[in-house]
Amino acid sequence: MTTASNILLKISEAGLVGRGGAGYPTAAKWSAVKTALKGKKQGYIILNGAEGEPGVKKDGYIVKHYPDAVIDGLYLAERFLGPEKIKKIYIFLNREYFESYGPGLKRVLAQKKYHLFSEKTEFFIKPERLAYISGEESALLNLIEGKKVEPRLRPPYPTAHGLHGRPTLINNTETFYNVSLAVAGRYEERRFYTIGGAIKHPGVYALPETLSIEEVLRRTDNWPSRPFFVSVGGEASGEILNSGQLSSPVEGAGLVMVYDKERTSRHKLVKYWLKFYHEQSCGQCSICREGTYRLEEIAARKPFDHKLFWEIVDGLEESSFCALGASIPMVLKSYLNNIKN
Amino acid sequence: MRVIINNKELSGRTGQTILELARENGIKLPSLCYHPDLEVKANCRLCVVEISGQDKLAAACSTAIREGMDIRTDSLRVKKARAINLELILAEHTKKCGDCLLSPDCELLHLAKTYKIKTDRLDNRKKGRKTYRFANAVEIDGEQCIDCQNCVEACSRQGVHYLKIAGSGSRQEIVPDSQGKSACVYCGQCTLHCPAASAQEQSDWPAVLRLLQDKNKIALAQFAPSVRVALGEEFALPYGTNCEGKINSALKRLGFRQVADVNFGADITTLVEAEELLERLKDKKAAWPMMTSCCPAWVAYAEYYHPELLDNLTTARSPQIHLAGALKTYWAEKKQMNPKNVFVVSIVPCTAKKYEAARPEFRRKGRPLVDYVLTTRELAYLIKRQGIDFKKLSPSSGDRLFNAGSGAAAIYGASGGVMESALRTATALLGRDNRSKLGDSRLEFKEVRGLAGFKEATLDLAGRKLRVGVVNGLSNLHRLLPRLKRYHYIEVMACPGGCLGGGGQPLPTTAAIRAKRLAGLYEIDKGRNIRRAHENTAMLQYRSWVKERRLGKELLYTGFKKSRGSILTVINKNKKPLLSFLH
Numbered sequence: 001m002t003t004a005s006n007i008l009l010k011i012s013e014a015g016l017v018g019r020g021g022a023g024y025p026t027a028a029k030w031s032a033v034k035t036a037l038k039g040k041k042q043g044y045i046i047l048n049g050a051e052g053e054p055g056v057k058k059d060g061y062i063v064k065h066y067p068d069a070v071i072d073g074l075y076l077a078e079r080f081l082g083p084e085k086i087k088k089i090y091i092f093l094n095r096e097y098f099e100s101y102g103p104g105l106k107r108v109l110a111q112k113k114y115h116l117f118s119e120k121t122e123f124f125i126k127p128e129r130l131a132y133i134s135g136e137e138s139a140l141l142n143l144i145e146g147k148k149v150e151p152r153l154r155p156p157y158p159t160a161h162g163l164h165g166r167p168t169l170i171n172n173t174e175t176f177y178n179v180s181l182a183v184a185g186r187y188e189e190r191r192f193y194t195i196g197g198a199i200k201h202p203g204v205y206a207l208p209e210t211l212s213i214e215e216v217l218r219r220t221d222n223w224p225s226r227p228f229f230v231s232v233g234g235e236a237s238g239e240i241l242n243s244g245q246l247s248s249p250v251e252g253a254g255l256v257m258v259y260d261k262e263r264t265s266r267h268k269l270v271k272y273w274l275k276f277y278h279e280q281s282c283g284q285c286s287i288c289r290e291g292t293y294r295l296e297e298i299a300a301r302k303p304f305d306h307k308l309f310w311e312i313v314d315g316l317e318e319s320s321f322c323a324l325g326a327s328i329p330m331v332l333k334s335y336l337n338n339i340k341n
Numbered sequence: 342m343r344v345i346i347n348n349k350e351l352s353g354r355t356g357q358t359i360l361e362l363a364r365e366n367g368i369k370l371p372s373l374c375y376h377p378d379l380e381v382k383a384n385c386r387l388c389v390v391e392i393s394g395q396d397k398l399a400a401a402c403s404t405a406i407r408e409g410m411d412i413r414t415d416s417l418r419v420k421k422a423r424a425i426n427l428e429l430i431l432a433e434h435t436k437k438c439g440d441c442l443l444s445p446d447c448e449l450l451h452l453a454k455t456y457k458i459k460t461d462r463l464d465n466r467k468k469g470r471k472t473y474r475f476a477n478a479v480e481i482d483g484e485q486c487i488d489c490q491n492c493v494e495a496c497s498r499q500g501v502h503y504l505k506i507a508g509s510g511s512r513q514e515i516v517p518d519s520q521g522k523s524a525c526v527y528c529g530q531c532t533l534h535c536p537a538a539s540a541q542e543q544s545d546w547p548a549v550l551r552l553l554q555d556k557n558k559i560a561l562a563q564f565a566p567s568v569r570v571a572l573g574e575e576f577a578l579p580y581g582t583n584c585e586g587k588i589n590s591a592l593k594r595l596g597f598r599q600v601a602d603v604n605f606g607a608d609i610t611t612l613v614e615a616e617e618l619l620e621r622l623k624d625k626k627a628a629w630p631m632m633t634s635c636c637p638a639w640v641a642y643a644e645y646y647h648p649e650l651l652d653n654l655t656t657a658r659s660p661q662i663h664l665a666g667a668l669k670t671y672w673a674e675k676k677q678m679n680p681k682n683v684f685v686v687s688i689v690p691c692t693a694k695k696y697e698a699a700r701p702e703f704r705r706k707g708r709p710l711v712d713y714v715l716t717t718r719e720l721a722y723l724i725k726r727q728g729i730d731f732k733k734l735s736p737s738s739g740d741r742l743f744n745a746g747s748g749a750a751a752i753y754g755a756s757g758g759v760m761e762s763a764l765r766t767a768t769a770l771l772g773r774d775n776r777s778k779l780g781d782s783r784l785e786f787k788e789v790r791g792l793a794g795f796k797e798a799t800l801d802l803a804g805r806k807l808r809v810g811v812v813n814g815l816s817n818l819h820r821l822l823p824r825l826k827r828y829h830y831i832e833v834m835a836c837p838g839g840c841l842g843g844g845g846q847p848l849p850t851t852a853a854i855r856a857k858r859l860a861g862l863y864e865i866d867k868g869r870n871i872r873r874a875h876e877n878t879a880m881l882q883y884r885s886w887v888k889e890r891r892l893g894k895e896l897l898y899t900g901f902k903k904s905r906g907s908i909l910t911v912i913n914k915n916k917k918p919l920l921s922f923l924h
Contacts, residue, residue, distance in 0.1 A: 148506050148509070149509065150509075153381065153382075153383055153403050155405075278510065278511065279510065280510070281509075281510040281511070282509050282510060283488065283506075283508075283509045283510040283511065283512075283513040284384050285383070285384045285385075285386050286384065286385050286386050286387075286426050286429055286430050286487070286488065287386050287425070287426050287429065289488060289510055289511055289513075290429035290430065290432070290433055290511070291425075291429060292510070292511070293466065293510075293511035294429065294432075294463060305462065308462050308463075311421075311425045312425060312429070314421070314422075314425070315421075315422055315425035315426060315429075317397075318389065318397060318398045318418070318421075318422040319386045319389045319397075319398050319400075319422045319426060320386075321383065321384065321386070321400075326397070
């Protein structure tokens, strides 16, 4: 029998951390929601499978190949928090994933005979062309509530004050998948890596989570023969590293994007980032809304105002509201510091 | 809790933010989006501070203090981050300082100077954005908006939900609701919370300046109860200071021929309204409860959201309309002036009064009774613009035909004040009818005073139980409407605290400031020789004159109509034509 304490113990022993990118300990998050639900309160469970980070494909891979385990992970969350405590369970997917893999997930829901659980489960499809930021968990809450899609101030945290002000457990697809493995005693400390770019065998791979970036590329027979550099974590928000800096594990959402050093236009790459961030900034805080607009503008203007450009980049690093704005300096600075022409 | 700010140990309370603690201790922190009335949004990023042991700077408005926190508010790092944020914000704000009401005390300008902002590195990116005009009262100018979202929240807090954010990122824009489910009621709470003059009143001051220069026209000013306890704030006088004498002098210096006090008009409203209350009490078919109608934003709200209540609204005209009617008829006759040459300018704490003045039912002989309406802010601006040293003005009195009203009139500016005034008079009138002294004895109705959003009481009106309810802040209506039938008499003021917190009042207006303006009004009430409207003999003389001339219908009463929406005009600066429609 899987009792609540048993579930938590197994998650805790497996050392699960969130796979959305931030790496927050799963057991701590689940306990926080359970504590917040004490008394008469009801809450929500949300599976975040929007996968808005460019280049990352592992959530799609997981719902395609392991719909059973994903649904089991959600079911365990509902058991753990108490079925009577959960008003609704949302499966948040982008349209492409929903159209391709939604039927599979629905089939599993029907077969499992989880009855009430299945009735409470609802798919929430990410509207097309919706900002990148909608994958951020508090912005996601605003999206479901029909509000402007922008991150919320923290505290309060979604665990206690989430959807409609109620305690809410939000985890990434891979996290729920891992929970089902951990509770079944089958978790093997692996994670899903998306490998893409200038390589021979792009795709999603499940490999030990402790592997270095170099090992990930070598084990998948993807070590490039030509000079290269990589973006690690996510194509837009990942840190840029050269081929001599690959001894640390893969962070964030598990992406390794390989760029051919000689064939990548420095100009085009920076332009891509600046355009991406300007388009994706939600508009809430001044430094990100205005800063991303101006960075793109300054980069397109001659003469290039070097001083102003970097003042804005520093401003983003120091004072942006959420991680989106703060990742711009990281991407630009790591690229310029690590990749010498 | 002990906290260190700039090497100085301070003691704070649990739950307090860094910004609150700093301001409490006189440490200045710049901020544009922060407003004590509103949720903390932390979107302007100007109040950032450095906290030891933390990588990123933190927004002081959204960070709670912790024991032993070591904070710097003035380090080079902090100043640098603020400066770039300010430069970016200034570059999205089209500067129209030349004739901007806020320019004499503009926080943006002040910060630009303090942080030595370069203003030539970035082009103005919002030039050409649309302006949305709501009737003739309020407008949102997209060219000046700095995206703080305060207006949207202020509108939602009113329960109106008319202002929305469209789009995202650098393309986002404040727009009126396009779903057709809400209507602007012109209350102007958006203008009271906008730090960048994007949401503001539609200015009448240029027209007033032209009027004052026209020697063939007789320009009369009339100012409302709440203006006198708020205008001083614009000139660094203590909150709540009664400036009525100085206002008389200032208006005459500006060139008005004569100044009348809307308090006199309030006494007319009180008498007419109290009589109606007593008539309704006698009439078995009357609609109950009777509701006040001197707040034009509430009237606009009722006409759109609750047309079923229009029979409940009292038909007594509002004070500014009463007095303007008196000025253009009785006053003109007594002074032997041609009414055609008389122009009335109201100075009010309100943006919706502009809309009220333009309503067709308040026209007489083809002209509006009130020709122009200025907010308290517009008057302050005119005084400053004309170089008048307000603080040094010696007080003077206004027109002698129309006095400055009773104490009851003064409290019209505070939530509960209209009701208290009407009750003072109604009890007295009843007492007279019943030949009993009992009813006449009650003067103060403290049950209906104060800043609470909803107040109720059961009062004794010469032996008859009268259930009354008082609402200020339109969103508080939800506490009353489900149980409406329980009441006999309801006062509704659209703005928090009543007119003293009106959309045309000085910036900032906060709960603490409203409390001081309120105290100022009740002080005036206490100090007046007469404290009941019906004791105002000059007003009674006017009233008799109206009766003699059979002008009651034309000058004392009004009516209401169901509305399909608010009047929206979109000004597209890239194209010529104006587009005006019900929306």
